[in-house]
Amino acid sequence: MNNEKISITPFYHEDTGTWSYVVTDKATSITAIVDPVLDFDLPSGEASYESADELVQFVKNNNLQFQWVLETHAHADHLTAAPYIKEKLGGKIVIGEGIREVQKHFVDKLNLDVKADGSQFDLLMREGETLPLGESNFKAHPTPGHTNDSMSYEIEGNVFIGDTFFHPDLGTARCDFPGGSAAKLFKSLQFLLSFPDDYKLWLCHDYPEDREAVACTTVAEQKNNVHFKKSGGDPEVYTKIRTERDSTLSVPRLIFPSLQVNIRAGQFPDDESNGRKYLKMPLSIKKS
Template identity: 50%
Template sequence: MRPFVEPFFDSATSTFSYVVHSGDGTDCAIVDSVLDYDPKSGRTSRASADRIIRFVREHRLRVQWLLETHAHADHLSAAQYLKAELGGKIAIGEAIQVVQRTFKGIFNLGMDVPADGTQFDYLFAADETFAIGALTARAMHVPGHTPADIAYQIGDAVFVGDTLFMPDVGSARCDFPGGNAHTLYRSVRRLLSLPPETRLFMCHDYPPDSREPCCQTTVAEERNANVHLHDGITEEAFVEMRTRRDSTLGMPTLILPSVQVNIRAGAMPAPESNGVRYLKIPLDAL
């Protein structure tokens, strides 16, 4: 199976979202959608999600799944908005409950935010198979960046989330709560054991000045040229590099608004008595 993949790039967060379909049917999945958010004003907007909506409607597709690879720390999910406009089930890996428990404590969230994954319509077990119309898909559990990362294998395409980046960029950080560089190394080696021609689709790209953002590579290209994880890099060498590199990185600009929305499957907190919704900013907690 070689599904049709339509990418959508959000330059503000360097995020790629995708619509995946068979080309000869009406069912599709949307992977890692983006809700636009201005951290200076606290305003949300929907231009990025509206581009996806236009594509889906123009091609007369029916959204079956709204797939999240993990609870992103660098952008807010538009899954709730897309579900309201297009339908579909919002899904993520069942280990999201681990992430919810961690951040529920950090944000001191109440009983209205249970840490059981019920905010999502469906939780995938590790390596569970499912269907997108005529396409067969698999939810590969690939933790390390966070405990809950899922890579979606759909035919010859794999949507890797934040496990891998383009070969000249390398790998994802592992210093978020529950992250682990040893675990990420093993998850990536699992991905790179797939057939060499397997297409790998990135969730982000942070390109050097010499090229434009790119969303697609292959297992063979990653094994040959990934600057952090090409063939021959040992687990010990990777962990040493990743730990040293992570110690120099600042927190993502949108981590505090993003995580508390994304562990709710993209839902905003309920309005308070004045009709305004509020996000929390914990001080000295991360």
């Protein structure tokens, strides 16, 4: 997908329904990757890099000058491959400053030895800050609601919107994670719809049943998003619809592995005394 100044190449991660993007400034070949995914098999605990290697190979094969890994948020449904990308291609790992609140919550919940100050990342973006990509710039727009650290990145008529809107037929992101808020997400959705109708909104996920996965939507298309439309543009109606729907959703299967790794900017925990790494899961014991 191209416009005059930048090119955008989407990569779909089948197992988690996640879109990653390679974004390149054409004049300079300076390149960013948005939301790279680590392959992770939950039952075996096996992590691998086939999907990340596709991104690395694309950058290498096209002789691109790699600069940034952008995270739209600390994902709960997949592990980030950001440090692997950085190891292979260089560059810096970037996320929204709201990551500190997400870290604080999961450090408490999982009793982790992780500083909740965002220091694991190379750069924390604040509202309105820009990040150069050759002759263009990414502009950071906080779009909280799904999580507190959710950040959308705008560049040249394109916005990488993280978990806000899904495909117009599927609706919008859930808001029942810690720090999530349907009222906040509604404001974020309204904000995204305030861009011109032809702006491209690039999805973080798609979960198609009987069609091809879609990466790119437009502001005009998202004005017909099923959840947003159903609310009639009323924040209270939207909050009610969203909250009712969230109460029916099960916990994402990778939430605890994902968060433990993603709040560390993708690093695994230190080795334990036997030289192996482990991830934790909090138990909730219900007695009858």
